[in-house]
Amino acid sequence: MKQEVIYGLHAVEKFIKQSPQSVYTISFLKGRLNNRQQALHNQAKSLGLNLELVTKLAFNKIDGNHQGVMAMVAKQADLTESDLKKLVEETTNPLFIFLDEVQDPHNLGAILRTADAVGVNAVIIPKHNSVGMNPTVRKVASGAADNVKLIVVSNLVRTMKDMQQAGMWMIGLAGETDQTIYDHDLTGSIGIVMGTEGSGLRRLTKEACDHLAAIPMVGVVESLNVSVATGVTVYEAFRQRKIKVTS
Structure with a gap:
């Protein structure tokens, strides 16, 4: 092994x-x-x-x-599309994070750590042009790397479309929309789609999303680090889901 x-x-x-x-x-x-x-x-x-x-x-x-x-x-074998299909079948209203070619292991580690904190069911990454599990990711994730399912797929857009066929709504984070994460219902079967560092979502990935959402900002910076933006978004999903369960 x-x-x-x-x-x-x-x-x-x-x-x-x-x-x-x-x-x-x-x-x-x-x-x-x-x-x-x-x-x-x-x-x-x-x-x-x-x-x-x-x-x-x-x-x-x-x-x-x-x-x-x-x-x-x-070294554990990567989880793949077949594992994702099984997870969807076994989970009610899953919350997934799709990462569109995130390159920095510190970002992936931080995202896994946040995903663990809010109960995200899986983080999905493409096999190519993306950082995968490595020692730096594990260190930054602080134990979450072995608690959150990291699923590696051959084609991210195709996997997103498969998930849509299974009833999942894809919410892509992008700045070019008036709709914010607070305007969307994140309580059902939801995939949060995050773009790569710098350039954000690729065109085909963006087009595959059902909705685009922005994080409202009032300062001079144009965007947030991808791990920070992911954290803000999934915590809003966590807040909405908690309210729905307790109301």
Whole structure:
């Protein structure tokens, strides 16, 4: 089975809590462990996991704040269109996020973290021209990477149309509309469609949406970071859904 590296205290803590059977080795930076590192070391030891102390050289391949800990784990197979179809069949009024060629792993990680917080059922990304799951995404997601379904599809627009046939409404975020996210009913079966950094939604993706919605802004900036815009939008969906359930 293929392997991958995860790093950072929170990411490793969450992974061994959720999937200890998938851990090959946990490595700590050689030297005195701080309290949190020691607690993680003790937890891993109690689970019978393979532990090792390594020098700084072993961490040089990591581009990010590793916090003195990394783990080699079994790489999980990507979820695909068949998994998405099954999820739709099993879920009432699902809330999905479709990401149109988002490139930055920090953005994908932040989106997964927010998706976990509000109960998004899946995040869908295209197979090509898009960042996928990697150690940076896992680190930024702070454990959400193994709790939120990340589904990789061959053609995003085709998948959106398939979901529309299954009864899902596609709401694309774009600035060129007078309708805002607060003008739309986000309580049913909804797909929130977000564009790539900088250029936003591609033309075909935009045309595949049922509605376009904007986030109202009064400052001098023209747009928000894609992870921030996604957070604002899905929290509005979360608010509407909570009100509907409690009313």
